[in-house]
Amino acid sequence: MDNVEWTSSFWTGMLWLAYEITGDVKYCNVAEIQLESYKKRVDEKIASGTHDLGFLYTLSSVAAYKLTKSEEAKGIAVKAADLLMGQYFEKAKIIQAWGGLDDPENGGRMIIDCCMNLPLLYWASEVTGDSKYYQAAYSHVKQAEKYIIREEASSYHTYFMGIYTPAYGCRIVLSLAGYPLSRKCLCLQTWKGIRSLTALKEFPSPLIQKAAELHEVLAPDCSNYISPYISAIPGNFTASSSCPAGPSALIFCLHFLQ
Numbered sequence: 001m002d003n004v005e006w007t008s009s010f011w012t013g014m015l016w017l018a019y020e021i022t023g024d025v026k027y028c029n030v031a032e033i034q035l036e037s038y039k040k041r042v043d044e045k046i047a048s049g050t051h052d053l054g055f056l057y058t059l060s061s062v063a064a065y066k067l068t069k070s071e072e073a074k075g076i077a078v079k080a081a082d083l084l085m086g087q088y089f090e091k092a093k094i095i096q097a098w099g100g101l102d103d104p105e106n107g108g109r110m111i112i113d114c115c116m117n118l119p120l121l122y123w124a125s126e127v128t129g130d131s132k133y134y135q136a137a138y139s140h141v142k143q144a145e146k147y148i149i150r151e152e153a154s155s156y157h158t159y160f161m162g163i164y165t166p167a168y169g170c171r172i173v174l175s176l177a178g179y180p181l182s183r184k185c186l187c188l189q190t191w192k193g194i195r196s197l198t199a200l201k202e203f204p205s206p207l208i209q210k211a212a213e214l215h216e217v218l219a220p221d222c223s224n225y226i227s228p229y230i231s232a233i234p235g236n237f238t239a240s241s242s243c244p245a246g247p248s249a250l251i252f253c254l255h256f257l258q
Helices: 008-022 025-033 035-045 054-070 073-083 112-117 119-128 132-146 183-202 205-222 246-255
Strands: 109-111 158-160 168-170 229-233 239-242
Touching: 008 025, 008 035, 008 054, 025 035, 025 054, 035 054, 035 073, 054 073, 054 112, 073 119, 073 132, 109 112, 109 132, 109 205, 112 119, 112 132, 158 183
Parallel strands: none
Antiparallel strands: 109 158, 158 168, 229 239
């Protein structure tokens, strides 16, 4: 299967996590085989116009570098961070979710999911010493706090920053605070909690913390649905990954922020 999807790194991330936990090199060997596909993806800019580059390369290449000290993996991850910086819309001060910055349909679009992709930029600043990555991520979280997170700690899924269209937020059912209408909606709300937790790491905010705490209220109802509880940061938060597609994504975004 070609490495073109936003979920591609979930399997790779599970392998790196298994290797770290067990020390069994079979997991490492299989994960390292996949590194070439991530290199090809950044070198050829395959499906690269998306905020998802963040956890695509945090779970694969950053994980590889942290666990094996591979300079090749580090280089691939920094290239991915540079591509992600291509999604930074200076006028809106956000990491645009997808599409070109001159795209009248998507220009100035941020979604709550974008926060999960910021750890790649924080990491890139750490390893390169270049603050531009950190500054872009920090700027995005400030805008998310202002426009995405609502006063009662629910969230818009999408917010358009008024670049090509009037500014407005799109609230979908998963963001209704405390009132999920189905297991699926509740599981999606759990993702919002994780996004809030990753934002809190570098941007302490009472409103974002409130959003994360709302997640704490909702998540236990999903605890028996798909995946085990994982230890999250900061503080004493715990987060239950409840999306069938992405347990490893949630685990790794939090684990590698530590």
